[in-house]
Amino acid sequence: MNLESGKIGFIFDLDGTLLDNMDFFLRDMPRQVAQFYGSEFTPEMETFVKSMMFEAFGGSKLKGKTPILRAILKTAKLYNIPWYKRLQFLKVNYQVYKKGITNMSLIPGAEDMLNVLTQKNNFPIGICTTSSEEEIKLRFQNRPEFLDQFNGALIGRDTVKNPKPAPEGILKLSKKWGIPPNRLVMVGDFSADVEAGKNAGTTTIGVLSGFCTLETMKEANPDFIFQDVTKIPENLPDILNKIQESV
Structure with a gap:
């Protein structure tokens, strides 16, 4: 099965993953x-x-x-x-x-990383966080245009019955995009993000820009561990190969 452009989606946690807060x-x-x-x-x-x-x-x-x-x-x-x-x-x-x-900075380089996924590869991107939908918007109150690139693919704890580590939010985006979970990538700084991804059947990436230490993240056993999300573009071939193995 070929990995056609646009048939893979990336889902991100927010705090400590995209936001440097x-x-x-x-x-x-x-x-x-x-x-x-x-x-x-x-x-x-x-x-x-x-x-x-x-x-x-x-x-x-x-x-x-x-x-x-x-x-x-x-x-x-x-x-x-x-x-x-x-x-x-x-x-x-x-x-x-x-x-x-409302004044939190993005992880340096995060916006460029998202551009690689969306503009160069046409991958849909989403957010799945334990923050509420209102809190998501509050974080970007001074730059609402940042959220526009997610095209409404925002999952907060109040938009699901069972937040992470349950897979409900991820599966909701899977259905929205029409992409099976094994073609999705869940990215987060927490063991709950990794567990949610595993429960849904996605490829998982743990980043060390938030709460988890390397040791704690290793215990969660994601498919990949990066220092932060800016490492995704240079490792994209390996990520796609990992997805290929599961389809």
Whole structure:
């Protein structure tokens, strides 16, 4: 079976994969919240925040429709926030989040990589993320044209019943494009991204630009591990060969 141009699709996670925003989530945002409450953001606090955000973005303990909200509530004890002030704590976090998230940079070179896939190879591209559809648009509030190239192929946690690591979002794009899962590539910085891809039957790429270390990503066992998404074009022949093996 030949791999005709346009018959392969690439699906990307967002945070830590296309967006270079890990420092914001793990350091800048909690540090600003700590300053609001007159607290010092210590290395111990950073470790705890990282563990909570790890679970929120793809771990096993904070599943559901509002994983980030639940993670933020768990971090309230870092700031010694009593239960009756937790609503204010959430509001402070949201204000910091909403102000900062619209200014996130892309992974350097990510846009060029997408151009190689779409303009040079005519591959459809999509996003499958644990963020809500509203949060996806919020991240690109100042540059909505970036999302235009995805032609509506945006899957957030609120557009599926079962978010990643379930394969539902990937299979939804598979149906939308009319491309079988074994001709799709799932790209993400988290073990949940890899697991979702495997559950759907796609080729999987793990990138190290987000939460996962090399060791953690190796445990997830994707088909490819790259430092970031900019390595996709130069490895495209190997990726296509891997897809060829599965069709």
